[in-house]
Amino acid sequence: MTEPIIVVGHKKPDNDAISAAIGYAYLKNAVAKRDAAEGEKPPTYEPVRLGPLPPETEQILKQAQIPAPRLIDNVYPRVSAVMEDRLVTVSTTETLADAARELNRQGGELAIVVDANGDYVGAVTPLTIAARAIEAADGAEGAFDVPVAEAIDGSVGTVAPTDLVRDIEEDLEASASRADVVLDGRKPLGIVVHSDLQDVPRRRVILVDHNEVRQAVDGLADAEVVEIVDHHRIGDVSTANPIKFLGLPIGSSSTIVALEFDREGIEIPDSIARILLGALMTDTVILKSPTATPTDERVAERLAGIIGADPTEYGLSVFRMRGGDADMPIEELVGADSKEFPLGDDTVLIAQHETVDLQTVLGRESEIRAELDRLIAEHGYRFALLMVTDILAEGSQFIAQGDRSVVNKAFGIECTGEGGTWMPGVLSRKKQVAAKVLAL
Numbered sequence: 500m501t502e503p504i505i506v507v508g509h510k511k512p513d514n515d516a517i518s519a520a521i522g523y524a525y526l527k528n529a530v531a532k533r534d535a536a537e538g539e540k541p542p543t544y545e546p547v548r549l550g551p552l553p554p555e556t557e558q559i560l561k562q563a564q565i566p567a568p569r570l571i572d573n574v575y576p577r578v579s580a581v582m583e584d585r586l587v588t589v590s591t592t593e594t595l596a597d598a599a600r601e602l603n604r605q606g607g608e609l610a611i612v613v614d615a616n617g618d619y620v621g622a623v624t625p626l627t628i629a630a631r632a633i634e635a636a637d638g639a640e641g642a643f644d645v646p647v648a649e650a651i652d653g654s655v656g657t658v659a660p661t662d663l664v665r666d667i668e669e670d671l672e673a674s675a676s677r678a679d680v681v682l683d684g685r686k687p688l689g690i691v692v693h694s695d696l697q698d699v700p701r702r703r704v705i706l707v708d709h710n711e712v713r714q715a716v717d718g719l720a721d722a723e724v725v726e727i728v729d730h731h732r733i734g735d736v737s738t739a740n741p742i743k744f745l746g747l748p749i750g751s752s753s754t755i756v757a758l759e760f761d762r763e764g765i766e767i768p769d770s771i772a773r774i775l776l777g778a779l780m781t782d783t784v785i786l787k788s789p790t791a792t793p794t795d796e797r798v799a800e801r802l803a804g805i806i807g808a809d810p811t812e813y814g815l816s817v818f819r820m821r822g823g824d825a826d827m828p829i830e831e832l833v834g835a836d837s838k839e840f841p842l843g844d845d846t847v848l849i850a851q852h853e854t855v856d857l858q859t860v861l862g863r864e865s866e867i868r869a870e871l872d873r874l875i876a877e878h879g880y881r882f883a884l885l886m887v888t889d890i891l892a893e894g895s896q897f898i899a900q901g902d903r904s905v906v907n908k909a910f911g912i913e914c915t916g917e918g919g920t921w922m923p924g925v926l927s928r929k930k931q932v933a934a935k936v937l938a939l
């Protein structure tokens with residue numbers, strides 16, 4: 500049974516990890532279909548994910564009418580990969596003699612007994628038959644004339660095609676029959692025999708947006724990585740064979756996927772362009788991140804052209820889907836990215852919140868000040884400063900509580916208890932803010 504090749508991003512997936520997986524699986528399926536020889540069945544590729552959809556991904560997928568990738572938690576080999584689908588079946592109305600005859604004729608480890616609906620009742624094993632043969636040889640009359648249902652071997656287990664081989668191995672080894680019946684609900688699909696577990700085919704996996712084992716799906720060591728598409732540093736995933744390893748130091752894995760469509764000469768449909776552009780924009784913070792390259796800009800233009808949108812406008816709409824700024828708990832908005840710094844004998848707190856919607860954040864100024872006051876009271880900071888960084892406008896609004904004179908002196912400003920102060924060009928807490936305060 501050939502299983503689809505899995506295309507998977509990292510654990511705790513972000514928009515790029517999921518979108519690149521969907522886009523790349525789409526491309527691979529299109530290329531496989533195009534390149535398949537006549538009458539040959541092309542391999543299939545399935546995008547999957549290792550965690551919940553980020554809110555913006557959920558909305559873009561809905562708009563693009565693309566189903567969410569299946570959630571998985573490992574790539575250990577499954578029963579479906581080792582199952583034998585030849586079945587020797589007998590009906591409950593038949594006798595043990597009929598079962599023995601069928602097993603003898605077709606060969607096999609088990610005769611599967613099904614009821615009138617085709618539902619699984621049990622299995623008859625060669626062991627049962629051998630025991631009866633001895634009884635018959637010893638002179639027992641009609642040892643084989645019993646209804647097959649009375650000769651069922653209770654030691655035969657049942658498993659599901661999705662069960663993991665590693666979970667069934669031990670029981671199968673220990674069982675007298677050394678064979679399990681694979682059931683889909685109550686319908687028998689096949690059998691799995693202990694000797695089939697000697698050489699279990701590995702699941703084939705394409706990694707996108709990561710190439711480090713600790714970020715990767717569980718069971719990777721028991722799988723076969725067949726390709727990697729990534730824009731991070733080269734990590735520690737190693738392979739037994741040469742593979743296609745597409746690594747580029749650019750803004751997003753989705754950018755690389757878009758470039759691959761062009762290289763393969765496959766048209767990017769509107770739906771795929773939407774998710775790739777969305778991921779390109781979130782990963783590069785609307786092309787403002789230092790990781791964004793001219794290639795990302797060019798690809799963003801091209802994808803935006805396909806969906807008939809302005810790249811920046813589309814990027815902003817994706818960031819708005821993330822929501823958050825209006826309804827994020829205030830402790831999170833202020834505290835999620837906050838750092839303490841020593842200042843003489845005191846400690847100060849400098850927090851940062853990045854946004855594409857400054858006005859919404861500033862609309863919560865009184866809540867922000869109350870939260871800063873609470874943190875000062877709790878930890879005894881000399882002051883607490885929140886930098887609300889507007890990524891697009893490329894500057895930060897300073898909101899400070901506590902001893903503002905230190906902040907005012909460091910920056911030559913007059914930050915008050917109301918409105919805060921706009922600091923154009925100030926984006927880096929470490930280089931542009933903490934350094935100045937600590938230099939006092």
Ligand SMILES: [Mn+2]
Nearest residue numbers: 515708752782
């Ligand atoms: Mn990424």
